[in-house]
Amino acid sequence: MTATIIDGKKVANDLHEEIRAKAEKLTASHGVVPGLAVILVGEDPASAVYVRNKVLATAACGIKSFEFKLPAETSEAEVLGLVEKLNADPEVHGILVQLPLPKQIDSDKVLGLIDPKKDADGFHPVNVGLLSVGLPGFVPCTPRGSAILIEKVLPDLSGKTAVVVGRSNIVGKPMIQLLLQKNATVTCAHSRTADLPAVCRTADVLVAAVGRPEMIKGDWIKPGAIVIDVGINRVLKPDGKGKLVGDVAFDEAKEVAGAITPVPGGVGPMTIACLMLNTLDSAYRSVGAEI
Numbered sequence: 001m002t003a004t005i006i007d008g009k010k011v012a013n014d015l016h017e018e019i020r021a022k023a024e025k026l027t028a029s030h031g032v033v034p035g036l037a038v039i040l041v042g043e044d045p046a047s048a049v050y051v052r053n054k055v056l057a058t059a060a061c062g063i064k065s066f067e068f069k070l071p072a073e074t075s076e077a078e079v080l081g082l083v084e085k086l087n088a089d090p091e092v093h094g095i096l097v098q099l100p101l102p103k104q105i106d107s108d109k110v111l112g113l114i115d116p117k118k119d120a121d122g123f124h125p126v127n128v129g130l131l132s133v134g135l136p137g138f139v140p141c142t143p144r145g146s147a148i149l150i151e152k153v154l155p156d157l158s159g160k161t162a163v164v165v166g167r168s169n170i171v172g173k174p175m176i177q178l179l180l181q182k183n184a185t186v187t188c189a190h191s192r193t194a195d196l197p198a199v200c201r202t203a204d205v206l207v208a209a210v211g212r213p214e215m216i217k218g219d220w221i222k223p224g225a226i227v228i229d230v231g232i233n234r235v236l237k238p239d240g241k242g243k244l245v246g247d248v249a250f251d252e253a254k255e256v257a258g259a260i261t262p263v264p265g266g267v268g269p270m271t272i273a274c275l276m277l278n279t280l281d282s283a284y285r286s287v288g289a290e291i
């Protein structure tokens with residue numbers, strides 16, 4: 001059996017078109033253009049790629065983009081000051097501070113200052129709390145995008161087991177919340193889990209968010225499972241050139257899984273599409289309009 005390859009890029013591009021139509025509708029009815037501000041501190045090459053992809057997506061979605069590229073030595077006070085300015089700016093509906101931040105800056109302090117109503121990443125403790133009690137708020141983009149892909153393949157998770165490998169605040173933990181909401185029976189595995197291969201083999205839905213290139217092998221996967229590979233790892237090929245791989249050994253896994261996301265072209269584009277979706281939601285809420 002060979003798995004269905006889940007085309008995240010295509011799903012993301014379709015979402016961009018829907019978002020553009022809804023953004024235009026909001027502009028026609030309320031004179032509001034959704035706006036997203038992205039703050040990047042320092043020169044991290046991987047972050048630069050994500051920021052470029054975000055700017056391209058805003059253009060496709062009819063969202064206004066405000067980009068702030070600050071030098072690596074920027075002080076915490078300067079970043080906090082910029083966040084306050086953006087909180088007060090009526091043209092900005094979503095604020096994203098690219099992580100990780102340089103070490104002189106306390107990221108909890110910065111994320112905690114973002115107006116929860118403009119928190120397009122869903123990292124503010126208020127939004128984390130809203131997600132965990134099941135109230136409307138902002139859902140982190142990567143889990144939201146992953147959940148959309150899972151729903152396309154398997155709309156009903158009742159009676160299904162889901163395993164998430166990774167327990168970070170930005171991927172693993174919010175992913176667990178979303179899978180629970182969809183009635184899956186969930187397990188969260190991490191670096192202290194005993195016999196990880198056996199835990200993974202119980203999963204009807206396996207989400208890998210570890211940050212270890214191709215760690216999850218084909219024989220860790222239950223035949224027919226849905227595999228969502230969140231990992232984005234840059235590795236060197238034998239010829240010395242760089243390439244992107246996920247946390248799952250794709251070539252092995254696709255012979256066992258029922259459906260699997262590729263890297264690139266899987267979860268990454270969905271993360272960006274959901275950032276656009278969160279910004280659109282925020283702009284609608286800002287005028288009290290129904291989306």
Ligand SMILES: NC(=O)C1=CN([C@@H]2O[C@H](COP(=O)(O)OP(=O)(O)OC[C@H]3O[C@@H](n4cnc5c(N)ncnc54)[C@H](OP(=O)(O)O)[C@@H]3O)[C@@H](O)[C@H]2O)C=CC1
Nearest residue numbers: 142166167168171190191209210211230231232267268271
């Ligand atoms: N596609 C996308 O849009 C995005 C992709 N990413 C990618 O997803 C991956 C995960 O990101 P993120 O959640 O931020 O990473 P973190 O480093 O914050 O978290 C990694 C998690 O994996 C666990 N882990 C590490 N090593 C092992 C191991 N050997 N066995 C089991 N568990 C392990 C850690 O466990 P413990 O808690 O015990 O240390 C931790 O919970 C990265 O590759 C990142 O680049 C991230 C965000 C968006």
Ligand SMILES: Nc1nc(=O)c2c([nH]1)NC[C@@H]1CN(c3ccc(C(=O)N[C@@H](CCC(=O)O)C(=O)O)cc3)C=[N+]21
Nearest residue numbers: 049050053097098099100121232264265266268269271
């Ligand atoms: N505050 C904050 N929010 C984030 O959402 C956030 C962050 N910080 N820091 C870094 C991680 C990582 N991340 C990705 C986004 C897009 C791609 C993406 O577009 N990937 C493409 C291709 C990328 C490429 O070619 O390099 C793909 O997988 O097909 C990947 C990874 C968001 N993150």
Ligand SMILES: [Mg+2]
Nearest residue numbers: 102103105107
């Ligand atoms: Mg820091």
